Amino acid sequence: MEKTRKIVLFACLLLVSFLASSSAQTCLNHSFSNRQYANCSDLPALNCFLHWTYDEAAGTVEVAFRHTGTTSSRWSAWGINPSGPSMLNTQALVAYVNSSGIPHAFTTSIDSMSPSMQQSALSFQVPSLSAEFENNEMRIFAVMRISESLLATNQVWQEGPVSNDQLMIHPTSGDNMRSTASVNFLTGQSGGTSSGSSRTRRRNVHGVLNTVSWGILMPLGAITARYMKVFKSADPAWFYLHVVCQTSAYAVGVAGWATGIRLGSDSAGVTHNPHRNIGITLFCLGTLQVTFASRVFMFLKSYKQTFMVEICGACRCLLCF
Numbered sequence: 600m601e602k603t604r605k606i607v608l609f610a611c612l613l614l615v616s617f618l619a620s621s622s623a624q625t626c627l628n629h630s631f632s633n634r635q636y637a638n639c640s641d642l643p644a645l646n647c648f649l650h651w652t653y654d655e656a657a658g659t660v661e662v663a664f665r666h667t668g669t670t671s672s673r674w675s676a677w678g679i680n681p682s683g684p685s686m687l688n689t690q691a692l693v694a695y696v697n698s699s700g701i702p703h704a705f706t707t708s709i710d711s712m713s714p715s716m717q718q719s720a721l722s723f724q725v726p727s728l729s730a731e732f733e734n735n736e737m738r739i740f741a742v743m744r745i746s747e748s749l750l751a752t753n754q755v756w757q758e759g760p761v762s763n764d765q766l767m768i769h770p771t772s773g774d775n776m777r778s779t780a781s782v783n784f785l786t787g788q789s790g791g792t793s794s795g796s797s798r799t800r801r802r803n804v805h806g807v808l809n810t811v812s813w814g815i816l817m818p819l820g821a822i823t824a825r826y827m828k829v830f831k832s833a834d835p836a837w838f839y840l841h842v843v844c845q846t847s848a849y850a851v852g853v854a855g856w857a858t859g860i861r862l863g864s865d866s867a868g869v870t871h872n873p874h875r876n877i878g879i880t881l882f883c884l885g886t887l888q889v890t891f892a893s894r895v896f897m898f899l900k901s902y903k904q905t906f907m908v909e910i911c912g913a914c915r916c917l918l919c920f
């Protein structure tokens with residue numbers, strides 16, 4: 600009875616952990632103090648979010664771009680680029696905290712691969728533009744008067760260092776090279792172009808692998824051990840089933856973990872700390888247990904496998920609670 604409870608509790612823990620890892624749209628939860636937007640999208644790189652409202656009658660798109668986890672010595676920028684999902688020709692809104700300690704926002708049209716980053720007019724009107732910096736989050740607010748042909752286009756965002764009011768070149772590797780996506784202000788759709796979607800795909804692969812491993816195979820293995828072994832006729836089949844389940848769960852888990860680490864190392868300077876640390880810890884504990892279980896198995900081969908399961912159960916409880 601005690602053991603059943605522990606197994607149930609363990610399965611619940613796993614469920615919670617993979618639910619937490621599934622990609623919920625977190626921008627939906629953000630509320631601005633005195634603004635509201637009809638649509639939002641979690642941008643696939645650099646901890647950024649776009650919120651917007653399309654006003655058909657006025658022919659304007661009101662946008663709020665948020666860049667979280669930054670500092671007051673970095674600039675943030677967002678823009679649209681009708682010519683493609685790339686930097687060149689981006690009609691950008693830029694903001695940084697200047698030497699007066701005030702967030703300063705301006706528009707700049709990027710017309711070369713080493714842009715001046717000086718204030719310049721865009722190919723459309725921007726009747727209103729401002730920025731605020733708070734809790735390591737830069738927010739750029741703007742109203743853009745854009746033609747219908749620009750409602751479905753590409754969006755490009757970026758961040759880089761500031762030194763003495765000079766906006767320096769951004770990193771040219773990792774997520775800073777993947778900060779482009781499509782956007783449709785009309786339908787509310789935003790996301791995958793080339794590089795953006797490959798990251799999303801890897802994210803999904805990571806989620807699916809870990810769910811299958813920790814969420815399905817591992818509990819299945821535990822259940823076969825717990826419930827099948829009571830049937831004498833199922834002996835020793837249950838044990839092989841159990842071993843197959845746990846081994847393949849571990850193999851899939853390794854793949855899931857590796858995709859996670861790869862995702863993490865590709866986000867230069869950006870780490871999702873709790874998630875990453877929980878992932879690494881879980882994986883270490885899982886590795887310990889699998890190694891330990893096979894060692895004990897070698898020693899106890901001649902004994903009843905039931906004994907093994909008791910030991911494994913004990914280890915798991917020790918590791919988890």
Ligand code: HEM
Nearest residue numbers: 676677685686687691712713756757766767768771776778
């Ligand atoms: C200080 C000003 C800037 C400089 C000197 C600069 C320079 C560069 C260079 C040299 C690359 C190519 C790197 C490579 O291919 O290895 C690049 C890429 C990129 N830049 Fe910038 N950039 C600046 C500002 C911006 C701004 C304001 C944005 C966004 C609004 C931006 C967005 C991007 C993006 C998304 C890429 C990757 C895609 C592409 O290569 O077009 N950059 N930048």
Ligand SMILES: *[C@@H]1O[C@H](CO)[C@@H](O)[C@H](O)[C@H]1NC(C)=O
Nearest residue numbers: 622623624625626627628629
């Ligand atoms: C969003 O907020 C709701 C309630 O306000 C909460 O239940 C939910 O977990 C939140 N989701 C995220 C992803 O933070």
Ligand SMILES: *[C@@H]1O[C@H](CO)[C@@H](O)[C@H](O)[C@H]1NC(C)=O
Nearest residue numbers: 697698699700701702703704
């Ligand atoms: C900083 O930005 C504010 C707001 O745009 C501006 O009024 C102020 O003059 C700027 N200070 C410097 C030193 O550029």
Ligand SMILES: *[C@@H]1O[C@H](CO)[C@@H](O)[C@H](O)[C@H]1NC(C)=O
Nearest residue numbers: 636637638639785786787788
């Ligand atoms: C975007 O906002 C409009 C207007 O409120 C709404 O009808 C639409 O469903 C939203 N789209 C998405 C994808 O949320």
